[in-house]
Amino acid sequence: MTTPKKLSLTQRPTKTRHRIHRGLAGLSIVALAVTGCAAEDANASDNTITVFAAASLTDTFTELGERFEDANPGTTVNFSFGGSSGLAQQILSGAPADVFASAATTNMDQVSAETASPPTLFATNELEIAVPPGNPGDVTGLDDFADSGLKIAICEESVPCGQAAAAVFVAAGITPQPDTLERDVKAVLTKVVLGEVDAGLVYRTDVLAADVTGIAFPESEQARNDYPIATLATTSNPDLADAFVEYVLSEVGREVLSAAGFTVP
Amino acid sequence: MKPDALKPEALTPDSPGPSKPVGRKPRRRTGNRIPALLLIPAALGLAVLTVPLLGLLLRAPWSELPQRLISAEIGPALRLSLLCATIATGICLLLGVPLAWVLARADIPGKSIIRALVTVPMVLPPIVGGVALLLVFGRRGVIGEHLDTWLGISLPFSTAGVVLAQAFVAMPFLVLSVEGAIRASDPRYEEAAATLGASRWLIFRRVTLPSLLPAVVAGTMLCWARALGEFGATITFAGNFPGQTTTMPLAVYMAMESDPQAAIVLSLVLLLVSVAVLAAMRDRWLTGMVSR
Numbered sequence: 086m087t088t089p090k091k092l093s094l095t096q097r098p099t100k101t102r103h104r105i106h107r108g109l110a111g112l113s114i115v116a117l118a119v120t121g122c123a124a125e126d127a128n129a130s131d132n133t134i135t136v137f138a139a140a141s142l143t144d145t146f147t148e149l150g151e152r153f154e155d156a157n158p159g160t161t162v163n164f165s166f167g168g169s170s171g172l173a174q175q176i177l178s179g180a181p182a183d184v185f186a187s188a189a190t191t192n193m194d195q196v197s198a199e200t201a202s203p204p205t206l207f208a209t210n211e212l213e214i215a216v217p218p219g220n221p222g223d224v225t226g227l228d229d230f231a232d233s234g235l236k237i238a239i240c241e242e243s244v245p246c247g248q249a250a251a252a253v254f255v256a257a258g259i260t261p262q263p264d265t266l267e268r269d270v271k272a273v274l275t276k277v278v279l280g281e282v283d284a285g286l287v288y289r290t291d292v293l294a295a296d297v298t299g300i301a302f303p304e305s306e307q308a309r310n311d312y313p314i315a316t317l318a319t320t321s322n323p324d325l326a327d328a329f330v331e332y333v334l335s336e337v338g339r340e341v342l343s344a345a346g347f348t349v350p
Numbered sequence: 351m352k353p354d355a356l357k358p359e360a361l362t363p364d365s366p367g368p369s370k371p372v373g374r375k376p377r378r379r380t381g382n383r384i385p386a387l388l389l390i391p392a393a394l395g396l397a398v399l400t401v402p403l404l405g406l407l408l409r410a411p412w413s414e415l416p417q418r419l420i421s422a423e424i425g426p427a428l429r430l431s432l433l434c435a436t437i438a439t440g441i442c443l444l445l446g447v448p449l450a451w452v453l454a455r456a457d458i459p460g461k462s463i464i465r466a467l468v469t470v471p472m473v474l475p476p477i478v479g480g481v482a483l484l485l486v487f488g489r490r491g492v493i494g495e496h497l498d499t500w501l502g503i504s505l506p507f508s509t510a511g512v513v514l515a516q517a518f519v520a521m522p523f524l525v526l527s528v529e530g531a532i533r534a535s536d537p538r539y540e541e542a543a544a545t546l547g548a549s550r551w552l553i554f555r556r557v558t559l560p561s562l563l564p565a566v567v568a569g570t571m572l573c574w575a576r577a578l579g580e581f582g583a584t585i586t587f588a589g590n591f592p593g594q595t596t597t598m599p600l601a602v603y604m605a606m607e608s609d610p611q612a613a614i615v616l617s618l619v620l621l622l623v624s625v626a627v628l629a630a631m632r633d634r635w636l637t638g639m640v641s642r
Contacts, residue, residue, distance in 0.1 A: 171607040236489070236507060241590065243608035264507040265589025268604065276589070280490040281506050 133161040134325050135181060137172040139188035139245065139312070140269035141210060141288045145345045146186065146333075152341075153332050160325060168244035168269035170195075176317065183320040184329055186312065188270075189245030193313040201323060204313035207333050208347040211309055212249050213289040214300040215277045222283025227253065227302045229284060233262040236282040238273045245310055246270040250286045252308035290346040312347070403621065410618055411611050418615045426593045427601040428619060434509065434597060435577040438516035439524075442573050446524040447566060451554065453525070454532035465529075472522035479518050480586025487514065487587070511588035512595050516577035524566075524573040531565030532558070571631045575624060 138146045143166045150162040165172065165182070169192035176182050176196045185200070186207070187193040193204045216224045222235045230237055239261060240247035247266070254261050264282065267273045273285040277297050288310070292299030314333055316326040332338055339349040384392070411418065418424075452458070453465055471479055487494040487505045497503040505511040539561065543553045559566075581599040588595040590604065598620050605613035 168607060174607055174610065236504070238589070241604055241607075243604070263591065265591050265595070266604075267590065268585075268607070279484065279488060281484065281488050 131322065132159050132325065133163065134183040134320070134322055134329060135163045135165065136184040136186065136329065137165050137167075137176060137180070137182040138184075138186040139169045139172070140166050140271040141188050141246070141290060142166065142186055142312070143271060144294050145290070145341050145347070149333060149338055149341055152337060153329055156332070157325075157328070162329060166271075168241075170243040170245075171268070179319075181319070181321075182317055183322060183326040184314065184316055186314040186333070187245070188310055188312055189248060190311050190313055191248065192245060193315065196317070199317050199319060200315040201318045201320065201326075202316060204315035205330070205334060206311050206350055207314050207338065208312040208342050208349055209309050210288045210290055210312065210347055211305040212246070212253055212286050213292050213305065214302060215274060215285045215287045215292050215295070215297040216283065216300065217277055217280040218296060218298060220298060221280065224284040224300065226300065227257050227259055227304060230254070230261040230263075230286070231259050235262075235284060237261065237263045238265050238267055238276045238282040238285040239263045240270055240273055240286070241266040241268055244269055246273070246286070246288065249308040249310050253286075253302075253304040256307035257302075257304040288346075293346040406614060406617055406621065410614050414611070415615065415618075418612065419619070421612075423592075423601060423605070423612060424616060424619060427596055427598050427616070430509070430512070430593065430596065431578055431598040434512045434516055435574050435580075438513045438520060438577040439570055439574040441513070441517045442521040442524045442577075443566075443570060446521050446569075446573070447528055447559075450525045450528035451532060451558070454529045455537075468522055468525050470522075471519055472526070476515075476519050476580065476582030476584075477586050478582075480515060480583035483511075483515060483518060483583060483587040487511070506587060507589040507591065507595060509588075509594055512584050512597060515583035515587045516580045519580055519583055520573045520577040523576050524569040527569035527572060528562060528565055531562050531569075535561055568631060571627055575627050578623065578627075579620070 136146065136150070143164075146164060146166075150164060153162055154160055165175075165180075169187040169189055172182075172185065173187065173192040173195040176185060176199055185193065185196060187204075188210070190204075193200075214224060214227065216222065222229070224235070229235060230239075239250045242248060242251055246269070250261075265276065267276065270287050270291055274287050274291045274295055274297070276282045277285040277287070278295055289299065289301075289305075291297075314330055316323060316330055320326045333342075343349050449468065453461060453468065458464075484491065484506065486492050487497070489495065489498050489504055489506065494505060497505070505514060535558070540553050540557050543557045544550075548556070578597075579599055580597070581603065584595065584597060585600055585603070590596050590600050596604070598616060602613050602616045602620065605616055
């Protein structure tokens with residue numbers, strides 16, 4: 086009994102080594118494939134654009150991107166969604182973006198030196214209170230944000246939803262007691278969806294898109310967010326970038342945006 | 351020249367000797383000249399590691415540095431970072447050293463599986479750890495739900511949550527370095543103590559632990575440094591609120607979006623702390639360990 090056991094034990098190292106070698110070989114193939122893809126992408130850059138868009142545009146722009154690709158066969162629209170201020174900083178640091186769609190004019194102003202043409206307003210959005218299904222914290226309005234006993238998430242003040250939140254709190258004369266300042270509106274929404282917070286301040290469009298309950302409040306009118314879009318001067322493909330911007334401003338774009346809860350000009 | 355220079359090396363492994371390891375020894379000392387084939391990638395590798403840090407130093411706003419250092423942002427974040435990393439390391443020590451001993455010495459089934467489980471948080475992207483922590487210790491999490499309803503304890507968005515996230519990602523570093531040292535240590539000392547009638551606990555306390563001290567301290571430093579730099583799990587699980595959960599790395603990330611200069615200053619402070627830890631480790635323990 087013991088001898089075969091011992092044998093298998095001594096064999097194991099070589100087996101493992103083989104396995105590791107095989108694993109490494111597999112990895113290098115994957116790496117080759119990945120770099121191969123990257124090279125192909127570089128060749129096909131004629132038909133590819135990268136759009137930096139505010140986190141609150143994630144759903145609408147993903148849909149618009151797909152429709153744009155269908156309408157213009159052979160083209161590819163890549164997206165990078167995030168907090169508008171972070172995206173603006175990335176653009177200033179030389180990130181390869183062709184189009185920037187911001188959730189606030191302030192962040193578009195930050196990159197004004199990098200835009201190819203004056204930005205165009207394509208949508209407005211309003212804040213709404215989001216609570217998890219069932220409203221465990223019995224949140225009824227903006228006043229509850231001053232209750233330190235509730236778990237509250239709002240956006241950090243450098244991102245548009247944070248600026249808008251600050252504006253509505255000033256308008257309502259409330260000192261909020263947040264437990265976390267998130268880096269973009271989707272991060273706030275996630276905390277609400279998971280039920281980790283009793284309430285969060287997000288956009289009306291986010292409430293519509295997620296499994297949360299929305300509570301509208303009158304002060305939201307004090308802080309409407311304007312969404313500007315612009316082609317960037319550094320684009321390697323100005324025609325396609327302009328075409329996408331026009332597509333967002335077109336009837337299709339307006340339809341998709343207003344279906345998601347945006348107000349279109 | 352060449353064949354002559356090569357000859358002795360080529361011969362040494364085959365040269366008569368009592369055993370193979372002894373015969374192989376001279377091979378390691380081959381020449382002080384670095385072959386160009388190694389030198390170029392080595393220099394590039396060094397550049398990859400050092401140039402970014404150099405960039406940080408070059409772009410630092412040195413003239414405004416004193417003002418920025420006393421600004422409101424850094425103090426609470428640094429204090430919180432040091433506090434949380436230290437508590438997390440304390441927890442890792444209390445739980446990690448016994449775990450390391452069990453992995454190295456105890457005769458239990460499935461030890462390799464346990465070791466793999468211990469290693470997972472080390473190779474896991476920290477943000478995944480944060481998601482996992484949220485699903486377990488969140489208010490609706492598997493355990494967090496009961497913590498909340500029975501004890502009224504809520505870990506997310508609290509300083510305790512930061513400590514938990516840091517301990518989760520940092521403990522493997524301590525466990526693995528201590529376990530390695532225990533495995534490498536000579537069990538005969540412990541056996542000798544046992545034959546002299548010492549209890550298992552006494553042996554662990556008086557024989558095993560003292561001989562492991564350098565490894566424990568080195569592991570502790572590594573664990574502390576990892577906890578100090580923790581970002582992904584913290585921001586996912588503990589959120590971001592100044593003074594509560596905004597540690598230095600979170601402050602760097604947030605500042606990068608609004609005030610890059612402030613982010614550079616925060617980064618400099620973190621870099622300084624890390625280098626100080628490394629220096630302390632090298633002088634006191636690393637050199638000691640190598641000479642052992």
